[in-house]
Amino acid sequence: MTNIFADFLSSLSLINLGLAFSGVLAGIIIGALPGLSATMAVAILVPFTFALEPSSGLIVLGAIYTGAIFGGSWSAILINTPGTPSAVATTFDGYPMAKNGNGDLAMSISCMSSFIGGLVGVICLALFAPPLASVSLKFGPTEYFWLAILGLTLISTLAEGDNIKSLIGACIGLLMSMIGVAVVGGDIRMTWNISFLNSGIEIVSAMIGLFCIPVILDLTSMKGKHLSDSETPKNLRLKESFLIVFKKKFEAVRGALIGTFIGILPGAGGSIASIVSYGEAKRASKNKDNFGKGEPEGLIASETANNATVGGGFIPTLCLGIPGTPPDAVILGALLVQGIRTGDTLFTQQSSIVYTFIFGLFLATIIMLPLGLLMGRYAYKSIIKIPKEVLIPIIIFLTIIGSYSIQNNILNVYFMFFFGLVGWILNRAGFKASPIVLGLVLGQIAEQGFVQAYIIGNAQDNILANYFARPISIILVIFILMGLFLPALKKIYNRRKNV
Amino acid sequence: MFKLIKDKISFISGVFFVILSFILFYEASTLSPFGAVFPFAMTSILIILSIILIVRSFRFEIKVINQKISFIKVILLIAVFFMWIYFLERAGFVITSLISFNLIVLINSGLNIAIKRIVLYMILGSIFIFLLYFGFKNLLLVPLPEGLWLRDL
Numbered sequence: 001m002t003n004i005f006a007d008f009l010s011s012l013s014l015i016n017l018g019l020a021f022s023g024v025l026a027g028i029i030i031g032a033l034p035g036l037s038a039t040m041a042v043a044i045l046v047p048f049t050f051a052l053e054p055s056s057g058l059i060v061l062g063a064i065y066t067g068a069i070f071g072g073s074w075s076a077i078l079i080n081t082p083g084t085p086s087a088v089a090t091t092f093d094g095y096p097m098a099k100n101g102n103g104d105l106a107m108s109i110s111c112m113s114s115f116i117g118g119l120v121g122v123i124c125l126a127l128f129a130p131p132l133a134s135v136s137l138k139f140g141p142t143e144y145f146w147l148a149i150l151g152l153t154l155i156s157t158l159a160e161g162d163n164i165k166s167l168i169g170a171c172i173g174l175l176m177s178m179i180g181v182a183v184v185g186g187d188i189r190m191t192w193n194i195s196f197l198n199s200g201i202e203i204v205s206a207m208i209g210l211f212c213i214p215v216i217l218d219l220t221s222m223k224g225k226h227l228s229d230s231e232t233p234k235n236l237r238l239k240e241s242f243l244i245v246f247k248k249k250f251e252a253v254r255g256a257l258i259g260t261f262i263g264i265l266p267g268a269g270g271s272i273a274s275i276v277s278y279g280e281a282k283r284a285s286k287n288k289d290n291f292g293k294g295e296p297e298g299l300i301a302s303e304t305a306n307n308a309t310v311g312g313g314f315i316p317t318l319c320l321g322i323p324g325t326p327p328d329a330v331i332l333g334a335l336l337v338q339g340i341r342t343g344d345t346l347f348t349q350q351s352s353i354v355y356t357f358i359f360g361l362f363l364a365t366i367i368m369l370p371l372g373l374l375m376g377r378y379a380y381k382s383i384i385k386i387p388k389e390v391l392i393p394i395i396i397f398l399t400i401i402g403s404y405s406i407q408n409n410i411l412n413v414y415f416m417f418f419f420g421l422v423g424w425i426l427n428r429a430g431f432k433a434s435p436i437v438l439g440l441v442l443g444q445i446a447e448q449g450f451v452q453a454y455i456i457g458n459a460q461d462n463i464l465a466n467y468f469a470r471p472i473s474i475i476l477v478i479f480i481l482m483g484l485f486l487p488a489l490k491k492i493y494n495r496r497k498n499v
Numbered sequence: 500m501f502k503l504i505k506d507k508i509s510f511i512s513g514v515f516f517v518i519l520s521f522i523l524f525y526e527a528s529t530l531s532p533f534g535a536v537f538p539f540a541m542t543s544i545l546i547i548l549s550i551i552l553i554v555r556s557f558r559f560e561i562k563v564i565n566q567k568i569s570f571i572k573v574i575l576l577i578a579v580f581f582m583w584i585y586f587l588e589r590a591g592f593v594i595t596s597l598i599s600f601n602l603i604v605l606i607n608s609g610l611n612i613a614i615k616r617i618v619l620y621m622i623l624g625s626i627f628i629f630l631l632y633f634g635f636k637n638l639l640l641v642p643l644p645e646g647l648w649l650r651d652l
Contacts, residue, residue, distance in 0.1 A: 162561050164548055164551055164552050164555070165509075165512075165552070167548050168512075168516060168545065168548045168549065168552065171541055171544055171545040171548065172516075172545070174541050175523060175538070175541055175542070175545070178537065178538055178541075182530075182533070182534040184533050184534075185530075185531050185532075185533030185534040186534070187530045187531050187533075187534030187535075189526075189527070189530060189534060189538065190523065190526060216576070217568070217573055217576065217577075218566050218568075220568075220569065220572045220573055220576050220606075220607060221566060221567065221568040221569040221572060221573060222566060387620065388607065389604050389607040389608045389612065389617075389620055390604060390620045390623065390624055392576075392603060392607050393599070393600045393601075393603035393604055393607075393624060394624070394627065396580055396583070396599075396600075396603060397596060397600060397627075397628065397631070400583060400584065400587070400596075401631065401635060401641075401643070404587070404641075404643070405635065405641040405643075408641065408642055410584070410587060410588050410644070413584045413587065414584060417580065417581065417584055421577070428563065429508050429509075429511075429512050429563065430508065430509070430512075430561065430563035431512070446537075447537040450536070450537050450540070451533055451536055451537060454536055455533070
């Protein structure tokens with residue numbers, strides 16, 4: 001206990017506080033820029049941390065990661081473009097809130113929700129890391145496949161618009177994810193002799209194009225202001241945001257727990273977490289009909305879950321040496337370079353560094369609250385004030401620079417442009433971008449799980465049992481079926497009741 | 500027959516996706532069993548969903564609410580956007596961005612805004628481009644294109 005207290009004090013040193021502050025600040029800015037992901041933010045700064053003490057280096061990396069995941073919500077709310085894939089669900093209600101003149105409220109709610117999510121994730125990491133890590137080992141290929149399908153069916157049935165078209169969009173996303181070398185088998189698929197496609201479609205450039213370009217083209221044709229100005233007095237709307245979040249405290253904690261749990265599963269990440277949390281929030285809410293039209297509860301669900309994956313993702317990273325999310329993989333590399341060996345003994349033999357790191361994450365989450373509220377307010381005010389004539393080329397500029405900087409390759413910019421135009425046409429035909437993007441993000445997880453489960457089932461001479469008879473799979477399949485058919489069954493039931 | 504269709508957009512999209520699925524299904528048949536199993540499964544699901552969309556299009560219409568577009572502005576914007584990307588590596592990031600940025604300001608301003616204001620927007624935009632260029636190049640270490648033409652001079 002004394003040691004843990006000493007670790008806590010060590011994390012509070014002036015240097016560590018300064019590093020956590022700078023890390024969160026840099027993370028928020030990078031995360032808010034479409035195209036610059038949390039992984040990139042962490043990867044760029046890893047070499048700088050080698051000169052620092054191991055615990056300080058890890059604190060700054062954790063702070064950047066925390067800030068970047070939260071920063072992703074800003075562009076989702078203000079320009080309908082998720083800064084990171086984990087903020088896809090934030091666009092559902094965040095952007096409509098901004099369009100209705102409640103962008104400042106959305107920014108504050110998003111910050112408070114991210115704070116709660118981050119805090120719950122870190123607490124779970126500190127208290128329950130070893131037992132929770134063992135849960136992730138119970139997930140085999142079949143469970144990963146069903147988890148990815150659950151994410152896709154939820155987004156298809158929850159996103160605004162036609163469910164069939166959303167499911168088709170998810171299939172298109174999955175098919176797009178197959179372009180390039182197959183994850184199992186190594187076949188080169190659907191590349192049509194374009195060598196650049198061998199490595200597959202770059203998810204972030206496709207995401208920028210699919211989300212950003214339809215917004216840009218619509219803004220060009222739109223008359224009047226791009227976002228409605230708030231009618232309420234100009235302040236942080238702190239009290240109002242706090243009351244909304246406080247009123248939905250249980251929902252916020254539920255979202256955070258969902259995020260932590262899904263964060264524990266290696267590879268699943270914030271995108272599934274926020275979608276599952278959003279789906280659960282909608283299912284349980286009394287205001288179901290307002291979801292997708294600017295309902296704060298939807299925003300709380302998405303933001304608590306994606307920030308909780310930060311703490312959750314570190315559980316398998318630290319206990320098993322299996323990174324939960326891509327940024328965790330980069331941080332794991334930094335841990336190994338610093339001479340820290342992950343595994344069961346980490347919390348006993350090198351507890352000092354681990355607990356200082358956990359306290360550092362805790363500190364970064366706390367710093368994120370005032371910093372995010374203050375910066376968010378100014379970001380919203382700036383976006384409101386920028387005339388549409390200037391905002392459009394600024395967004396185009398960011399899409400180009402964002403997609404170029406992923407691999408410093410101009411072809412990614414062409415792909416972003418191409419996907420943007422395709423996305424715009426599909427959008428006008430009623431096919432939304434979010435199921436396509438999620439299909440693209442989850443495609444590899446789904447395919448790997450599906451094919452590996454098929455191989456295992458084939459070897460056991462019972463393919464169907466391997467897909468449908470495992471306990472966790474059964475639960476996931478039930479959730480998928482509920483997600484697909486419950487809304488339709490409810491409609492039929494209500495219609496009959498009215499007759 | 501076309502008159503019987505109540506939701507023409509859904510019908511056309513459905514037909515397009517059925518054709519696309521068959522092409523991809525055929526292409527998957529040339530792959531190894533492991534490489535083909537997932538594309539087979541997904542294209543089959545896509546065919547089923549597209550057929551549902553086609554059948555449904557004969558029964559009722561699900562209206563898609565779209566914003567009216569200004570074709571001239573949109574086409575001009577797409578053309579400048581493409582030029583921006585095309586000349587990025589040839590003329591360099593700064594020059595291409597300065598020209599394209601200001602062209603897009605002009606397209607969106609139209610004739611309704613005072614020239615003074617347009618000039619102000621252009622100056623502010625140019626400062627923004629320079630700031631981000633140096634930020635990306637020096638802080639984030641992203642090597643933005645300097646331009647083939649200028650490099651040769």
